[in-house]
Amino acid sequence: MSQLLGIRGLRTTFPTRHGLVRAVDGIDLDVRPGECLGVVGESGSGKSVTFLSVLGLVRPPGKVEAEAITFQGRNLLSLAPTEIRAIRGRDIAVTMQDALTALNPAFTVETQIVETIEAHEPGIAKGEARARAIEMLRLVGIPDAERRLASYPHQFSGGMRQRVMVAIALACRPKLLIADEPTTALDVTIQSQVLDLIDDMRVRLGMSVVLITHDLGIVAERCDRVAVMYAGQVVETGPTAEVVAAPIHPYTRGLLRSMPSLAHLDEPLVPIDGTVPDPTRLSDGCRFLPRCPHAVEVCARPVGLRAVTAERAARCILAEVAR
Numbered sequence: 001m002s003q004l005l006g007i008r009g010l011r012t013t014f015p016t017r018h019g020l021v022r023a024v025d026g027i028d029l030d031v032r033p034g035e036c037l038g039v040v041g042e043s044g045s046g047k048s049v050t051f052l053s054v055l056g057l058v059r060p061p062g063k064v065e066a067e068a069i070t071f072q073g074r075n076l077l078s079l080a081p082t083e084i085r086a087i088r089g090r091d092i093a094v095t096m097q098d099a100l101t102a103l104n105p106a107f108t109v110e111t112q113i114v115e116t117i118e119a120h121e122p123g124i125a126k127g128e129a130r131a132r133a134i135e136m137l138r139l140v141g142i143p144d145a146e147r148r149l150a151s152y153p154h155q156f157s158g159g160m161r162q163r164v165m166v167a168i169a170l171a172c173r174p175k176l177l178i179a180d181e182p183t184t185a186l187d188v189t190i191q192s193q194v195l196d197l198i199d200d201m202r203v204r205l206g207m208s209v210v211l212i213t214h215d216l217g218i219v220a221e222r223c224d225r226v227a228v229m230y231a232g233q234v235v236e237t238g239p240t241a242e243v244v245a246a247p248i249h250p251y252t253r254g255l256l257r258s259m260p261s262l263a264h265l266d267e268p269l270v271p272i273d274g275t276v277p278d279p280t281r282l283s284d285g286c287r288f289l290p291r292c293p294h295a296v297e298v299c300a301r302p303v304g305l306r307a308v309t310a311e312r313a314a315r316c317i318l319a320e321v322a323r
């Protein structure tokens with residue numbers, strides 16, 4: 001199976017007093033077994049909402065529509081909420097940006113890990129669940145794991161707290177970890193430790209990882225493939241090395257040129273001009289048009305994601321099939 005998670009035609013909208021927010025607007029995306037997929041884009045581009053939608057975590061009046069969302073061949077859209085809840089946490093785990101709010105401050109780490117294990121493996125012996133909890137804390141590099149089980153979330157430093165969240169997420173040995181900006185709040189050294197840890201776990205547990213970030217540098221270092229998002233749509237996908245070496249979409253090019261660590265040495269560092277579009281007033285044409293140096297008249301008409309090679313696609317009139 002070349003696909004663990006498949007998303008087709010995903011649209012998520014939120015009615016607001018300013019109008020209808022089209023947060024996610026026609027996303028097609030695959031996550032393959034064992035891979036690390038980077039999902040990158042500026043804040044507000046729809047990264048989090050895409051995966052909250054997949055997990056059934058968008059609350060009304062938010063509305064999720066899709067042609068299909070399949071996980072291991074099962075259509076999640078046809079499942080009852082209780083069945084989706086069972087998959088979430090057992091087969092698909094999520095870590096959120098802010099570990100302090102994601103963890104429950106009132107309970108020890110032991111309670112939280114053991115409860116996660118019990119929720120998805122009903123009937124597991126207490127002692128076994130506790131042993132697994134210790135093993136998970138060790139695995140994520142928490143020193144003195146057995147004693148630390150009794151600690152509360154606030155008794156850990158920021159980096160250790162992220163590790164605890166990863167430990168809880170991985171306690172059920174998921175097939176897929178969705179890591180939403182797992183390191184944004186952390187300093188650079190700890191950032192790379194947490195990312196190393198996630199990568200190590202991916203290899204050891206044979207799981208897939210979706211790494212959501214606004215930092216293309218992190219994606220370039222860590223991810224096999226990348227999906228670049230802009231204004232609720234995927235604008236470019238492909239193997240990370242190829243996309244970074246030869247970006248097709250002008251937005252991807254702009255992102256690369258605005259990044260000190262990735263900018264090509266012979267090109268000056270330039271921020272992308274202009275601002276992201278208002279999500280209640282999105283045009284039917286290319287959404288990058290107002291900021292694009294290559295825009296021509298036809299760009300005002302709808303532009304679909306065009307396959308360039310078997311592995312690459314871009315939502316731009318400049319995307320041509322490679323020969």
Ligand SMILES: Nc1ncnc2c1ncn2[C@@H]1O[C@H](COP(=O)(O)OP(=O)(O)O)[C@@H](O)[C@H]1O
Nearest residue numbers: 014021023042043044045046047048049050279
């Ligand atoms: N509950 C909500 N109600 C209204 N708008 C929302 C809600 N959640 C997200 N949005 C909007 O959806 C868009 C995408 O948000 P999000 O997926 O969180 O972006 P990202 O994760 O890429 O920063 C943004 O314009 C955001 O303001």
Ligand code: SF4
Nearest residue numbers: 286289292299316317
């Ligand atoms: S479709 Fe046109 S406006 Fe949009 S990114 Fe491509 S060239 Fe620029």
Ligand SMILES: [Mg+2]
Nearest residue numbers: 047048049180
């Ligand atoms: Mg987000």
